Amino acid sequence: MRSLFHIIQKEVWHILRDRRTLLILFGMPIMQILLFGFAITNEIKEADVAILDRAHDEHSHALTERLIASEYFIFAANIRSEQELENLFQQGDIKLGIIFPKDWFASAGLQIIADATDPNTATTLVNYTQAIVADYLRDQQTVTQVPPRQIHTELRMLYNQELASVFMFVPGVMTIILMLVSAMMTSIALTREKELGTMEVLLVSPLRPVFIILGKVAPYVILSMINTALILLLSVWVFAMPIRGSLLLLFGESLLFVLTALALGIFISTRTDSQQVAMLFSLMVLMLPTILLSGFIFPIESMPLPLQMISNIIPAKWFIIIIKDVMLKGVGMAYIWEETLIMAGMFLIFTLLSIRNFNIRLSS
Amino acid sequence: MPAKHVIETRELTKRFGTFTAVDHLTFSVSRGEIFGFLGANGAGKTTAMRMLTGLSRPTSGQGSVAGFDIHREAEQIKRRIGYMSQKFSLYEDLTVRENIQFYAGIYGLSWRAVRQRTRALIDELQMQDVARSLVGSLPLGWKQKLAFSTAIIHEPDIVFLDEPTGGVDPITRRQFWELIYAAAERGVTVFVTTHYMDEAEYCDRISMMVDGQIRAMGPPHDLKTQFDQDNMNGVFLKLARESERS
Numbered sequence: 001m002r003s004l005f006h007i008i009q010k011e012v013w014h015i016l017r018d019r020r021t022l023l024i025l026f027g028m029p030i031m032q033i034l035l036f037g038f039a040i041t042n043e044i045k046e047a048d049v050a051i052l053d054r055a056h057d058e059h060s061h062a063l064t065e066r067l068i069a070s071e072y073f074i075f076a077a078n079i080r081s082e083q084e085l086e087n088l089f090q091q092g093d094i095k096l097g098i099i100f101p102k103d104w105f106a107s108a109g110l111q112i113i114a115d116a117t118d119p120n121t122a123t124t125l126v127n128y129t130q131a132i133v134a135d136y137l138r139d140q141q142t143v144t145q146v147p148p149r150q151i152h153t154e155l156r157m158l159y160n161q162e163l164a165s166v167f168m169f170v171p172g173v174m175t176i177i178l179m180l181v182s183a184m185m186t187s188i189a190l191t192r193e194k195e196l197g198t199m200e201v202l203l204v205s206p207l208r209p210v211f212i213i214l215g216k217v218a219p220y221v222i223l224s225m226i227n228t229a230l231i232l233l234l235s236v237w238v239f240a241m242p243i244r245g246s247l248l249l250l251f252g253e254s255l256l257f258v259l260t261a262l263a264l265g266i267f268i269s270t271r272t273d274s275q276q277v278a279m280l281f282s283l284m285v286l287m288l289p290t291i292l293l294s295g296f297i298f299p300i301e302s303m304p305l306p307l308q309m310i311s312n313i314i315p316a317k318w319f320i321i322i323i324k325d326v327m328l329k330g331v332g333m334a335y336i337w338e339e340t341l342i343m344a345g346m347f348l349i350f351t352l353l354s355i356r357n358f359n360i361r362l363s364s
Numbered sequence: 365m366p367a368k369h370v371i372e373t374r375e376l377t378k379r380f381g382t383f384t385a386v387d388h389l390t391f392s393v394s395r396g397e398i399f400g401f402l403g404a405n406g407a408g409k410t411t412a413m414r415m416l417t418g419l420s421r422p423t424s425g426q427g428s429v430a431g432f433d434i435h436r437e438a439e440q441i442k443r444r445i446g447y448m449s450q451k452f453s454l455y456e457d458l459t460v461r462e463n464i465q466f467y468a469g470i471y472g473l474s475w476r477a478v479r480q481r482t483r484a485l486i487d488e489l490q491m492q493d494v495a496r497s498l499v500g501s502l503p504l505g506w507k508q509k510l511a512f513s514t515a516i517i518h519e520p521d522i523v524f525l526d527e528p529t530g531g532v533d534p535i536t537r538r539q540f541w542e543l544i545y546a547a548a549e550r551g552v553t554v555f556v557t558t559h560y561m562d563e564a565e566y567c568d569r570i571s572m573m574v575d576g577q578i579r580a581m582g583p584p585h586d587l588k589t590q591f592d593q594d595n596m597n598g599v600f601l602k603l604a605r606e607s608e609r610s
Binding site for chain 2: 002003005006007009010013014017018196197198200201202203204205206207
């Protein structure tokens with residue numbers, strides 16, 4: 001046990017001496033959370049819109065008024081022809097065009113044209129417009145006639161009433177940071193010993209191989225947990241994100257995810273001898289799927305089926321579900337035991353694979 | 365096995381698939397001896413050493429190190445040997461003191477012993493002024509000295525040196541050999557691989573490996589007589605010409 005302490009102590013020396021990496025490790029979560037929280041948002045405000053009004057009646061004027069009055073659109077130009085509209089789109093001056101045909105209100109026909117080079121923005125803008133138009137028509141109906149039956153839809157956005165996008169990003173950023181610290185940093189730290197030739201010296205010493213690895217990864221567990229606390233503090237203080245479930249459960253699940261990522265990092269280091277390969281491998285095989293396929297940025301439900309299936313083997317997917325459930329829905333273990341079990345299974349598999357690889361290396 | 369032999373092998377063999385890296389090696393090394401393990405690159409020196417130090421498992425054959433069987437008693441062997449690889453195996457981003465402390469620590473010494481030996485070694489190497497400097501900033505010769513000293517800080521019976529003087533100039537190499545002599549005088553058996561033939565002259569006894577087999581073994585003087593050469597380089601070239609691998 002004493003020798004285990006010496007390994008841990010040495011790894012702490014390494015980490016503390018490498019100030020730049022340390023700065024990145026703690027600077028990055030802060031920066032990412034602030035960036036995602038303040039700068040990156042899914043809402044669109046003040047999109048430029050051009051109007052081609054062939055009707056020139058009270059309704060077209062009133063509706064235009066209403067569109068412009070909303071915070072989503074800014075009036076860019078009144079135009080005369082489709083050609084003009086096309087030019088504006090090509091120059092990138094407008095995101096949306098609306099055409100009122102001559103008797104549009106009677107025939108209830110209205111054309112909305114959106115710049116779909118960015119499909120998400122286009123869809124969102126079209127939805128906004130449709131909502132405003134529908135709203136207007138409903139108002140007109142109540143003025144002119146009493147409808148036989150009116151349906152009031154009452155919306156409630158559960159768990160995130162303001163639809164704050166930071167609520168979605170916090171779990172994602174936390175996942176990425178933990179993956180980075182745990183998997184990438186440990187795989188680099190372990191392959192570094194191999195590259196330097198010091199791993200051989202350690203293996204020749206009476207240290208048990210399992211102690212070498214435990215001693216080397218232990219400091220990164222602590223770093224990861226500090227990062228978890230840091231991210232949670234930021235999201236609660238700066239973005240008023242709630243933690244409705246048990247804090248202990250949240251940290252427990254984070255620890256499980258960290259251990260899974262560590263096992264992955266150790267597994268990577270058993271497959272390669274160079275730091276560069278370890279880093280590239282971590283980035284390509286761990287970080288990209290974690291960002292793209294975990295449901296952090298792109299919803300898994302809208303992926304093609306093969307990708308949906310692949311997303312199942314990504315630990316991050318399950319971790320994000322767990323954090324969201326615990327933080328936003330405030331559920332307990334009874335609701336997330338399946339996800340927890342899947343992560344625990346992954347941890348076990350990667351650990352066994354690493355041990356097997358390590359033994360194969362030793363016997364050759 | 366006679367107790368005076370600290371290393372003994374019989375028909376020690378290592379195969380990788382169809383390739384036989386070490387081919388029925390039989391030799392012994394006595395206590396306090398400086399035993400040179402010579403051969404061209406790829407002759408099987410490193411593989412043989414890895415089997416003796418427990419880094420690699422033999423395909424067949426017997427062997428004992430410090431009186432313990434290499435198949436069954438690897439753990440006991442590890443406590444009694446020191447090892448220095450060709451890359452010096454020091455941590456450049458740690459200080460001199462931290463490096464010493466770490467290597468003393470992983471051999472399971474008590475806290476007090478770790479502190480005492482660290483202080484003693486710094487004094488012995490006269491590195492008091494650089495004890496808090498990073499190893500990366502030291503000149504090559506100092507690093508080498510430090511690497512050797514940390515390899516024997518736990519006072520092992522045998523120290524294995526894997527091409528310890530690779531890439532070092534002749535003067536520094538010479539100084540390094542003085543350290544080896546000093547250790548041998550204290551009773552440490554030195555097992556050293558090298559491909560510098562001038563170094564072979566410093567050894568008490570050497571073995572020449574070609575194609576995984578020992579082709580010649582004995583004190584440098586005897587070998588020169590046997591092969592009718594003025595220096596070890598001549599002996600080596602004469603043997604190397606028989607090689608089928610290179």
